[in-house]
Amino acid sequence: IKARGIIDVLRSGVKDLDLTVYLYFKTPASNLNTKALALYNANIFSVNRQLHYSLNNNNSLDMAILINGLPVITFELKNQWTGQTVKHAIKQYQTDRDPKEPLFQFGRCMVHFAVDADLAYMTTQLSGFNTFFLPFNKGVDHGAGNPLNPLGLKTDYLWKDILTKSSLSNIIENYAQIVEEVDEDTGKVKKKLIFPRYHQLRVVKKLLSDAKKNGVGHKYLIQHSAGSGKSNSITWLSHQLVGLHDSTNTNNVFDSVIVVTDRRVLDKQIRDNIKQFAQVKGVVEAITEGSRQLKQALEDGKKIIITTVQKFPYIIDEIGELKGKRFAIIIDEAHSSQSGETASKMNYALSQKGEQYEGEEEEEQEDSEDKINKLIEQRRM
Template sequence: MSTNTPNEKLAVQEKGSFYKKIAGGVSDTSEGGLEKIIFDDMVDRGWRAGDAKDYDREYCVDLVKLRDFLNTTQPKIGEELLLDTDNPTRRKFLARLEKEIGSRGIIDVIRRGIKVDQHDIELFYGTPSPGNAKSAELFAGNRFSVTRQLRYSLDESGRSLDMGIFVNGLPIATFELKNNLTNQDVDDAVAQYSDPRQRNPKERLFAFGRCIVHFAVDDQQVKMCTELKGKKSWFLPFDQGWNDGAGNPPNPNGLKTDYLWKKILTPESTTNIIENYAQIVVEKNKKTGQKTRKQIFPRYHQLSLVRSLLDNVRERGVGRRYLLQHSAGSGKSNSIAWLAHQLIGLRGGKGEAFDAEIFDTVIVITDRTILDQQIDATIRQFMQVGSTVGHAKRSGDLRKFIESGKKIIISTVQKFPFILDEIGDSHRGRKFALIIDEAHSSQGGKVAAAVNEAISDPEDTINDALEKRMAARKMVTNASYFAFTATPKNRTLEMFGDAFPGPEGKTKHRPFHTYTMKQAIDEGFIIDVLKYYTPVASYCRLESVVETDPMFDRKRAQKKLRKYVERHDHAIRLKAEIMVDHFQQYVLAP
């Protein structure tokens, strides 16, 4: 019999038939009820049920799942490590594992394994190669597990996380869950993670690089954090977006946030994230020279963007143009780097080993130094940068890199017309992916660069070059174009957008994928400048007062007010500071 209060029943009715079924059938609208829903759904989708008693809090591993994985995939090593009982050999192995994770991070340890004495130990087997029965068998040996009420603390045995998920006994993510029906939401989960008294960042499980990500989840929103630092913890939205803004769309078949565990955190999707997205990068402060490590996990729209592009290219092959309208604050640098990396080696058809690679070379067109560095950092996670990436800075570099087999070539917007000539004429037999970061131009800060940017829009450079070839019927057909921009012009929409029938039979165009300025504003990544734009309104009010005041001559007063607003040194200086600060923080910043 249901024990819901009147307020809970009303809230259940507002959340639709699915939640009514949960609340009325299970009689549990607490966060424990949400925890059970997530746990059961994940087990149904291939995750194994973990037992909190199997978690070793000293070494931060699920010993049973780790032992099962090694005994199944590397039985000889598993036998020699004596994992069944507590003994010096097992403790030595676990101590070495703990040390490697502490220095390299869980992502690299999972990808590359560790060496203990004479043993090279694999700790994870990635996505199997199509048609390779042995790699499929090894992948099946992985132990993806989810554990409820994970007690993690050596000092406070009563402290527990709502959920933890593991790969082969190694923790990769934690969850704090809240339920709006109990008047708690995702921000309460964030507050719990950020409170050192409740989730002490000095705990081993919360150390940098120990887990890949920490999720704060309720029934309507998801937020994530890659490094817990107490009050300084930075949680990013992990929502799908709704009505061009923040949040998630209504879900007639479940909770608004069930995409997290039903789509993003399936074993296959989790493997893909570990292999191609999650990473630790080293950033260097140009002023101090100090290096800091930063762990990165993709946001929802970044995963959606790259995966949808790869699926479309795999299905349709070379020759399409894609417009990606992603606002400032979307993390375009990472999105472009992840896309460039995964377009290399992408195969058509079903992705079988005998299917041909779709592209021979990926060319990234940008004027941002930060993007050069980001691509280098991303590629370094997966392959040798020197043999893979080339920076075409001088004439002749492009042809040299193409002929020498460089997989990724980075060039500038100004060289775009030459690039079209080169790949369309001299290398017509090869296939290219052109990733165009045309929304940014020559941001070196010098006066000459600023003047050039003012009179020459990089979007126009791209569009002009393509239109000339189209007019001459020499459009390059051996290339696909991926154009990133925040605010596309009509020409850009027509050039790269997807056509669809508009009103009165007119053809309209829209982006292939969007992360809107409204969503970036709603999620706090950029500022709504219109919301804080007051000078025009103030000027109009001053002018209105003068018009109705017989003590002042209207024309003379208006002239003096305009002179003050438009020419006063103090006003100009303040406006310039605001504009420059905003530009540096939200446009130049990665």
């Protein structure tokens, strides 16, 4: 666990020569597989209150969640009625929880939560006073915080929705990940543990649920703000759309997922991100060499294809020739309006292909998404 982190150990087990010891059994793809279902149900999810974690003192955590005896999440819980709030919980992690203790070392747990009756915050790495916490709240009135809950505490979604056995299993298997980031100035590689925030889990879950129920041929708009973790949301959605089955759990909804970015810099960022989250090699294909590579990737049935908006018309051409194939297209920054940069690039790309729409003139206010929709509908995808 110290070398690989708790996430990889739970997913892949521990190998010794030709022997593999599995410390966690994954969710079965279908309940029809009774053996896999029995193994999954044998996993022991437990809660430990006042967890003593040190050999050097008598300090204890308010609570920890363990899977088959291995700690995966820690908590500091506060109560406004006793004069303490989530700020005290955050300070406790920053000042009283030594990051050198084995339990708090990088990768040993997936996430650490600071929670009170109204708010929840999370961090994936303790660094003393420099520990940075992100909100894990539902949001209210398009702002921060949590809405009033007539049935209980504002933060009860944490244990009712997120920390259930099925939800926690889903996070372990499909979301949490240790990734590497390269500092462009120094060239140094830094590891970072990613744990999904509430809004990221919600958007991916909603999209998967609707696609599973209604199949292909629908459009969705996801609004996001700066710093909301958009690249990770795109990554999680891409990987899970690939394995999504229809309501009968027998057929894949999509044959391939195509991610379209509006800038080459973002293309590399998302490409690297999606590749690092891949649990199987050869799933992701980044189009860096033009339309020939794109055509080959589509014909080879690559599961996730990443390209830029400049190549989008070629994508439409190629997938239009692959009859019977179903594609999910994720367009990054579909409504971006930074100085009209995205719109002008899309306009240029489309004009290069000489696309004409019979019986109507282009309207000046028509944006990138409108043009993409027209192309898709015209090609009868």
